[in-house]
Amino acid sequence: MPAQCSSCTDKRAVLKRPKTGHSLCKECFFWAFEEEVHQTIVAAELFKSGESVGIAASGGKDSTVLAHVMKLLNERYNYGLELMLISVDEGITGYRDDSLETVKRNQQQYELPLKIVSYEELYGWTMDAIVKQVGLKNNCTFCGVFRRQALDRGAVMLKVDKICTGHNADDVAETVLMNVLRGDIARLRRCTAISTSSEGEGVVPRCKPLKYAYEKEIVLYAYFKKLDYFSTECIYSPNAYRGYARTFLKDLESIRPSTIIDIIHSGENLSVREGVKMPVQGTCSRCGYISSQALCKSCVLLEGLNRGLPKLGIGKHHRLHDKILSQQPLTEKEERKLKSVDF
Amino acid sequence: MCQVDEEYHDQLERTDVLRGCFKEYFIHKFRAMLGKNRIIFPGEKVLLAVSGGPSSCSMLSQVQEGLSQKAHKKLRFFPGIVYIDEGGAIGQSTEERQRTVSELEVVFKATGFPFHILPLEQVLDLPSSVVVMALPPLEQPPSAYKAAVDRFNQTCGSDCLTPPEKQKKSLPDVHESHTQLLQQLIGSAKTLTAREDLLNTLRQHLLVYTARTEGYSKLMLGDNCTRLAIKLLTSISLGRGAQLAQDTGFSDSRYGDIIAVRPMRDYSAKEIAHYNHMFDVPSVLIPSLETKTSEKASIRGLTESFVTKLQTDFPSTVSTIYRTSEKLQTVCRSSSTDDHSDRCLLCLCVLDTAVEKASAFQATLISEQVSQTLSLGPGIPRQNSGPERPASAASAGQCRSLSGGEDCGRATSGGSCCSSAKETINLKSLLCYSCRLTIRDMSSVDHLPLYIMSEAQRRQRRSQMRDEISEFLLNDEV
Numbered sequence: 001m002p003a004q005c006s007s008c009t010d011k012r013a014v015l016k017r018p019k020t021g022h023s024l025c026k027e028c029f030f031w032a033f034e035e036e037v038h039q040t041i042v043a044a045e046l047f048k049s050g051e052s053v054g055i056a057a058s059g060g061k062d063s064t065v066l067a068h069v070m071k072l073l074n075e076r077y078n079y080g081l082e083l084m085l086i087s088v089d090e091g092i093t094g095y096r097d098d099s100l101e102t103v104k105r106n107q108q109q110y111e112l113p114l115k116i117v118s119y120e121e122l123y124g125w126t127m128d129a130i131v132k133q134v135g136l137k138n139n140c141t142f143c144g145v146f147r148r149q150a151l152d153r154g155a156v157m158l159k160v161d162k163i164c165t166g167h168n169a170d171d172v173a174e175t176v177l178m179n180v181l182r183g184d185i186a187r188l189r190r191c192t193a194i195s196t197s198s199e200g201e202g203v204v205p206r207c208k209p210l211k212y213a214y215e216k217e218i219v220l221y222a223y224f225k226k227l228d229y230f231s232t233e234c235i236y237s238p239n240a241y242r243g244y245a246r247t248f249l250k251d252l253e254s255i256r257p258s259t260i261i262d263i264i265h266s267g268e269n270l271s272v273r274e275g276v277k278m279p280v281q282g283t284c285s286r287c288g289y290i291s292s293q294a295l296c297k298s299c300v301l302l303e304g305l306n307r308g309l310p311k312l313g314i315g316k317h318h319r320l321h322d323k324i325l326s327q328q329p330l331t332e333k334e335e336r337k338l339k340s341v342d343f
Numbered sequence: 344m345c346q347v348d349e350e351y352h353d354q355l356e357r358t359d360v361l362r363g364c365f366k367e368y369f370i371h372k373f374r375a376m377l378g379k380n381r382i383i384f385p386g387e388k389v390l391l392a393v394s395g396g397p398s399s400c401s402m403l404s405q406v407q408e409g410l411s412q413k414a415h416k417k418l419r420f421f422p423g424i425v426y427i428d429e430g431g432a433i434g435q436s437t438e439e440r441q442r443t444v445s446e447l448e449v450v451f452k453a454t455g456f457p458f459h460i461l462p463l464e465q466v467l468d469l470p471s472s473v474v475v476m477a478l479p480p481l482e483q484p485p486s487a488y489k490a491a492v493d494r495f496n497q498t499c500g501s502d503c504l505t506p507p508e509k510q511k512k513s514l515p516d517v518h519e520s521h522t523q524l525l526q527q528l529i530g531s532a533k534t535l536t537a538r539e540d541l542l543n544t545l546r547q548h549l550l551v552y553t554a555r556t557e558g559y560s561k562l563m564l565g566d567n568c569t570r571l572a573i574k575l576l577t578s579i580s581l582g583r584g585a586q587l588a589q590d591t592g593f594s595d596s597r598y599g600d601i602i603a604v605r606p607m608r609d610y611s612a613k614e615i616a617h618y619n620h621m622f623d624v625p626s627v628l629i630p631s632l633e634t635k636t637s638e639k640a641s642i643r644g645l646t647e648s649f650v651t652k653l654q655t656d657f658p659s660t661v662s663t664i665y666r667t668s669e670k671l672q673t674v675c676r677s678s679s680t681d682d683h684s685d686r687c688l689l690c691l692c693v694l695d696t697a698v699e700k701a702s703a704f705q706a707t708l709i710s711e712q713v714s715q716t717l718s719l720g721p722g723i724p725r726q727n728s729g730p731e732r733p734a735s736a737a738s739a740g741q742c743r744s745l746s747g748g749e750d751c752g753r754a755t756s757g758g759s760c761c762s763s764a765k766e767t768i769n770l771k772s773l774l775c776y777s778c779r780l781t782i783r784d785m786s787s788v789d790h791l792p793l794y795i796m797s798e799a800q801r802r803q804r805r806s807q808m809r810d811e812i813s814e815f816l817l818n819d820e821v
Binding site: 006007008009017019020022024028031032035036039040043044045176177180181182183185188192194212244248251252254255256258259261262263264265266267268269270271272273274276 | 534536575576578579580581582583584585587588639640641642645646649653660663664666667670671672673695700701702703704705706707709710711713714715716776777780
């Protein structure tokens, strides 16, 4: 006995929403999904009329859907925003080349200007070269840190006021879990924020309009809207620690689908005790980017790569920052510790 | 103390020197935990909640150790033991339950402390004062502890601590009908996660009630480090971020007059197992709701297997999670305890359901709203545009839960759609985010014990009263 759409009660339902379990027809699902993103944007006051917004586009499902929905809502509700696409080329052969093609296609479909920044031009290193030096265990740290700065640089080049990324509810929930597992109380407090603050040199404020959208719903949306995207996993990611959190989250979702939002709710409501040591925001003495240490993570990692000391930046080496800044040579013992890599 | 690795411990288990060191270390941790926190005053009556498991039995043995004549810096409180027999809820036979109780009675009698053995069925007869936060004891300045200790030593000395009461009798007879009611109540929760949560809540209520009526001012729980790490992750997955500090911290003051403490929280499950084995601490194996279920049957079970597996690859997992829990606190939104409408009816923690702009909670309300009939549609002509229904998760939720996940479809008439004919209680508005999830998983709230429902009705009436006169109230009364 086919179910009727619980929203319009008119058409036959073609899908069941992972988020709430309601059966909906195609149009009502589109509308529900888009409306939720719209409400998130309005409630959190993410944008102001007249701003130019850079959409971080990787060619994957989240950014493809984000670009589509942003363009749609911008027109439907007259946000008055000027939209642009920013893409980052990490230099991962086979993976990034294909997804960049998708981004270029998106650019044509949505008629939005596109800027591609690459690790090669910004840092002089591609991810392929980095993995050769660093191995497969800590490479995600490099990629993540570099990408953050790359996005900011691209945004500055395009002169946008804000960046929006395609982080979805699953991503945010995973991050909460990961920060608990890693004991990173500072990040735990910040990670559920929907937008970042706008202070700092060369830093463009960024937000996550899809923060409350389930990953499965994003796929459903793209499927029914016939949006094309690139769906392969990064070839270097299988060993990332985040994988554990992700598997756990997927299992939780199968027991109780609302867990994803429940974890975000927990993250938003937890409170840190007074007197717990927190990092203070400053600037990097070398490149001027925001940093809580003397040298920003990017500079430290690059230094490690350029000197053939791949472990510099992985783990705690605050004491060495001064040495690096003043260009003192490191002792033999220090060098040995920083060279060892397990592949 | 010698600096010996735990690995080494396994190999040299039989060496007396090592045994001595380990015992000292183990006992010291217990004393340090209590001494550092200075929350149990001399002469206080402390109720030890013993489940029969290794952790709580170890706690019991530590208290014994601490009160014994030869102890260095003896503990100075009056302990009592409580065991709650949950056999009725998990379907055990009367014989099985009696057997477990007899085993435990032997252990309890050997301690010489007064003990209370209660069937969980007693929870059905509790008064509604149990779910109301009582007035907390007067705030004591930090110097009060030292002063109290000095006073105690002068007046009493070490001979004062003999058990004054006679030992209570064992498991009172349980009516078959009560057991059935209890089973019906537990059975009305459709998921194992909800059942566990419900069972925990009922158990806590009975523990607090017992502590109050028998005159105990502190409740000691046997949660160890491993279990608390699992509890932290489970609580986060259940939406209990606001209540983490109380769920996993050393002290939990949600009940007001009774403070629950967790002195075993620094011990890993492994250490406790070692100690119990080495020093013959008796414990009784008692099945739970989760026994013989798959690891993905409930959120708690899944979390336990996740943490255990992760711990093997990353041995610092449990201690890192534990340290995270130490850095959390509870937000104190309202200090007034006069009006209890800002506390959850079931778990007694401060409500975390204020609809803040751009919050996960608001997002769930919006999702419910846009997925059903009523609001502005996408331009498709609507045939039945029923009257505007408020976007409360309450009524929508009740519909869904009653018909098992599917929207009842005929919900456009608003108000009392599928709920029962008697006074419709908007139970959800009285609960915190996570307790709402538990109720949502229940097929019917009719089986909830009387004390919960009558308190719910009382609070609702009071809330209606307040709405009537809200324009005349001067203070921002919550």
